[in-house]
Structures are given as C-alpha cells and as structure tokens.
Amino acid sequence: MKIVIMTKQLFLLFAVCITFSTQGQEEYARKIIKKLSSPKMHGRGYVKNGEKKAAKYIAKEFKKHDLNKFNNSYYQKFEISVNTQPKNIKLNLNDTLQLIPGKEFLINPNSPSVKGIFSTICITQNELLVDSIFQKKLKHSENKFILIDRYGFNTLSKSEKNKITNIINYLCYNPNPKHKGCVIFTDDKLTWTAGFFESSKASFTIQKKINIDEINKISVDCDSEYHENYQTQNVIGFLEGKSKSDSTIVISAHYDHLGRMGTKTLFPGANDNASGIALLLNLAAYFSEPSNRPDYNLLFIAFGAEEIGLLGSKYYIDNPLLPLEKIKFLLNFDLAGTGDEGIKVVNATVFTKEFELLQKINRENSLLKKIAPRGTACNSDHCFFYEKGIPCFYSYTLGGISAYHDIYDKYETLPLTKFTEYNKLIQLYIKQL
Template sequence: MKKYLFILFLLQANPVLSQDIRTARKILDTLTSKTMWGRGYTKDGMSKAADFISSSFKAYGLSPMNGKTFKQHFSYPANTFPGKMAVRLNGKSLIPGKEFVVMPESKGLQGRARLYQKDSITFIHPEQRIILLLSDKLTWSVAPEQSDYTGITVLKTAISGKPQDIELDIENRLQPEFQASNICGLVKGTSKSDSILVMTAHYDHLGGMGADIYFPGANDNASGVSLLLTLARYYARHPQPYSIAFLCFAGEEDGLAGSKYFTEHPLLDLRKIRFLTNVDMVGTGENGITVVNATVHLKEFTLLQKINEEKKYLVKINPRGKAANSDHYFFTEKGVPAFFLYTQGGISAYHDVNDAAFTLPFTEYEDLFRLFVDFHKELMK
C-alpha cells in the first residue's frame, strides 16, 4: 500500500511531464512516419511536416509570429532524387540506403561501365563521369547544387572482390527554388512581453533517395522538434513574464537555409531576444549534453551548470566554443546570445536509414524538459 501511494504521489507531482513524454513520443512517431517521407524534398514530405507543426502550434494556443500565419515562406536550391534509384555492381543488385547511397550532388545517369581503380577505396569511369567509393558506413546528405558526375558510396561488406562492372539507373531533379517554410509561433509574456526567450529546432531532414527509400531522421531532428513542441504546449498553458518564441526551421540540412533566411527577414526584433536555445539531436543523453557557445556566454553557462548541479538532472554538461554547426549560428552572427545543445551517448545512427523512432531511447527527455523550464525561470529574474 505504501509503495502504491508513493507511485501515485510521483505521478501526481509530475503530471505535466508524464503527459508530455507521451506526447513527445507521438510527435516523434508522426514526424518519422512514411507519410512525412523523411521531411525532405520528394512526396511533399517537408510540407506535410510543416502543416503538422503549424496545426500543433494552433491547437496549443500559440499565436502566429507575424499575426497572420505560422509559416514564413522562402526558397532555396536542392538536388533531389524522386524516382529511379538502381545500382547493379559485379552482377549484384544493391539495396538503396542499406548497401549504397548516391552522392547528394550527383547528376542522374542510366548506363553501364567498367570501373578503373584509382586507390584502395576509389573506382572511376572518367568518360561517363562515374565515381564509386567504398565505405565502412553509409552517410547521406543534401546538396544545393548538381555536379557533372554521378557518385555512389557502397558499403564495403555489400560486395566481394573489387568493384568492376556497374549498371546505373538513377534519376535526379535539381530544384533551383525549392519552396519551404519556417514555422514561427509565440506565447506572449504576461508582464514583460518585449523581452523574449527563443527556442529553435530544425524540422527538415534528408527526405527520400529514390521512390522507395526514405530517411526517418528520428534523432536528427524529430527529437528536437518533439521537445520544442511539448515545451510550446507547456508554456501556452503556463504563460511567463517574458514572451517565449518557438521557431522550427526548414533547410538546416541544406546549409542552414531556414535560420539564415529568418535572421535576414526577422519576424521579431532580434535586439529584444534575452536568450536563444537551439536543440538538435537530443534523443539520448546517457553521457550528458554538450553546449555550443558555452565559452562565449559564460554567465548563462554557469547558470545552466548551477541548476544542473543542484537538481542532478544530467550526468554532465560539456562546454564547447563557437561553431557554425546548427541553426543558432546566424543568430550568433547577428549578436543574439545563443546556445546550441545536443545530447551524447546512446545510438550511433546518423544521416542513415537506421535513425528511426523505435531506436531512440529519449533517455534524458524529462530531465531536459525540467532543465529548460528552470533555466528560463532564472533568465527571467
């Protein structure tokens, strides 16, 4: 009976968190679903994700940052692979995503060739402009341009012997002005609304490689969007003295395109931002977190460390200097004080088909949620 009452007390003491981690899991499953198709450049994956986030902001009670719509439309170039994606090497058909990936800047090509060995991992056919690399791990990305060659990266264990005869049937489509949207919502402050705390996360991922394979992007960065959306719901229900803004960016995987556009066309006064925190790949945490710009903003980092030491949320908070490795960067360049936070430990999947929702432990989700709430409370003092 005592054990039952203790468990009941815990559930009653943290009703918001117990609800929000379930919500976060549902958001994660939705964002990584086949319907969203990797939140990328084919099958309307990114636009479906944008609609989902916009609808969530509206349902939670956030206000559009521009007073009209949650979406900030913009465009940027992207090389896409909407159709055929077939590679046959030494007579063996390779499985897209699992045994090979196309280099993201590649042009489409249909044909066959005899490869020449350039070094231990590189094989080429100069006339047809074919490059093949052998690798221990397949990692894909997005390119804003199309090159004059077709490149393939093949998993070393996928074939026996040296790559020699290759057949390709690959379709690409360069989109000079891919249409995308940043999703921008606001919870207005109760007494000091001109002071703003900002949370950001990119919602785009790599999309699909061909008609049958997509990259779910669970840790990168459905995890960050899940945390951001549940915090948005929490703050909509519990308004704070400061206004709290929530930005979900498109185009991060294609050169930080969305955050760059927002800082050039801001929907709020950047000078009024007290602090910005960007989250990207926050689905683990066994080994703690790393904070980019920690050495730039020592006062805020010391505050974050103090909260964590007192509350024992995370095993470690690692400081890191300035880096142009996520959406905080262009805000930093505009003079906005900002952190970029990511978790460490757990799964090793990154930019591959294995970064799926069922692999993501959300080890420190609740502690991160609490840490952000406490950090924001201190920043508003």
C-alpha cells in the same frame, strides 16, 4: 483527523498529477517523434512534399497551444535550390551483385540522372597519391566509372586524408575529366546529406567489402530532379510573457531532414531532429499553460532547410519577424533524443554566466549526468544569430545510439533516455534566464 486525511489525499492527488505530467511529457514527445519520422512524412525532405507535411503538423500543434501567428500565418516561406532522387535507384556490379540502397550504398545527393551499363577503371587511394599513376589512369577513363578503393581511409595521416579527399572531390564534381562518374568503396559508416545543386558527374559510395579489381562493369539507373526555386518554410509561433516587456527568448529546432533516396529508402530523422521539435513543442505546451506563463516573451521557431545548409535560419536572420535586438537569448535544440551521458552546449565558453546558471539548476535538481561545455561551432541553426551578436546556446544530447544521417535514425530505436530531465532543465532555465 479529517485535515490529515485531506492533506494525505491532496498529497496523493498531487503525486498522481506530477507522475502524470512527467509521463505526459514523454508521451507527447513520443507521439510527435513517431509522427514526424513516419513514412508518411517522407523523411521531411523535398520528395513528395515531406517538409510541407511536417510543417503542417507542427503548425497544427502550435495552434493547439494557442501560439500567436505573424501576419495571420505560422509559416514564413522562402525558396531554396534542391537536387532530389524521387524515383527508384538501382546499382548493380558485374550484372550479378545488386546493392541495397541506404544499407549498402548511397548516391551522392548532388548527382545528375544517370542510366546505363558502363565499364570501369579501378584505382586505390594509395594510387591517388602518386600523381603519375593517377594521371595515367585518368587518361583511360573516358565514359567509364572510376572505382576508388578507399578502405582503411581512417588509418591514413591527416595530410594523406586531405589530399585524397581533394582528389575525390575533383573526380566527383569537376566537369572536365571525361569519365562518367565515380564509385567510392569504403568501410566507414554511410552518412547521407541533402543535395543543393546538380553536379555534372554521378557518384556513389558503397559500404561493402569487395575486391574492386574484379569489377569490370557497373549498371546504374537513377533519375534526379533539380528544383531551382523550391518553396519551403519556417514555422513560427509567439507567446506573450507576463511582464509585457518586449524582451524575447527564442526556442528553436529544425524540423527538416534528408527525405527519401529513391522510392524505397527513407531517412526518418527521429533523433535529427524530430526529437528537438518534440522538446520545442513540449516547451510550447508547458509555457502556454496560464499558470506557467514566463516573464519574457517566447518565440518558437521550427526551422526548415537546416540540413541543406542552415538555409531556414539564414532566411530568418535576414527577414526577422521581431527586431533581432529584442532577443534576450536563443536556445537551439538539435539531437535531443538520448542523454545517457548528458548534453553538450555549444557557446558555453562564450556565455559563461548563462552556462553557470544552467549548471547550477542541473546540480540543484539532479537532472542530467553532465553538461559539457563546448566553444563556438557553426553546426546548427544558432550559427547566424551568434554571428549577429545575439547570445545563444545550441545543445545536443550525448550517449546512446550512434545512428546519424542514415536509415537507422528511427523512432523505434530512439531511447529518449533523459528527455523528461532535459525538458525540466530547460523549463527551469527559461524561468530564471
């Protein structure tokens, strides 16, 4: 009788522990994502040292999980060139329409400083396709802003799209034409990027239905700051495996995002990629527990400067802290915050044996709805490792929210639908790799 009671009590205790640890994982993830996407982190970009604050926070978490340092530091520092807009940005049409940054317009992040009131010249995308009209308009554009009506772009043919994109790039970047800058009017979602050089022309994208023929002047005010040698960092920690083999599994995710556009517009980057860092730190927490120690060594890398061209991972591959040939496998996580439709795995069609194992573990434990295979794609920090012949996957969650590289990618609306299951899948996978 007593034994039965004990067993029942133990079972209850066990059940409570399981529930707590599962809840604990998601709770920890939420805490990390909330912190990393808060205004205090300034979008983890290059305004107000956002990326340094985020790196410091991650290093502190590494320390909590007792990860080992290299050369007495979790940081691997490197330099990049960046173009930023740290001060207030104003864009006004016809003296009457003040546009809302982030919501109604974006500045091209490579734009130089620009201030003043400029007259305009309008051109539709169909006119861009007719060389004679385009050249004629360009002739009369000196010191003006060219307004480009690009509404309905997605209904055009592929060749028309390519031609228009090339002409717009020419107008926005080529220093030779005499116009001051350009403004693209679109009905597409606004999607920002990071600036890495200073263009000779300022350009803006406006998402608002406006009859551009009625706009005859534009007032702009934007200060840009270009830094040729901006110091940023990867954050790296190491966990020794039980087997004492020198074979290492790398777990990576980028922590940087797009920062701020002006003083008021924040790009929080909750899904991209505070969520991937939350997964990485959860794995660090789990595997650093003595009872969960993996056989192989684990190298945790929170990459910097991904959004600006995968520069943190490029720096690491050129300056590895462990011999690259000791990497057994690399798992890179970017966009880990949904999962309603499962995950997609880049390189699944290359490393088929490893992909089958992932599928098998998922099936046996009924974790994610689907694990969809994808071929190679140089679209996140796994890319240079793959190019060096290192086996790797990059996985991202599917379904849920559509916010991406915009002001709406925030903690409050990030569902983390299948975070616990995703985390569990990767834990099991690392143990069996």
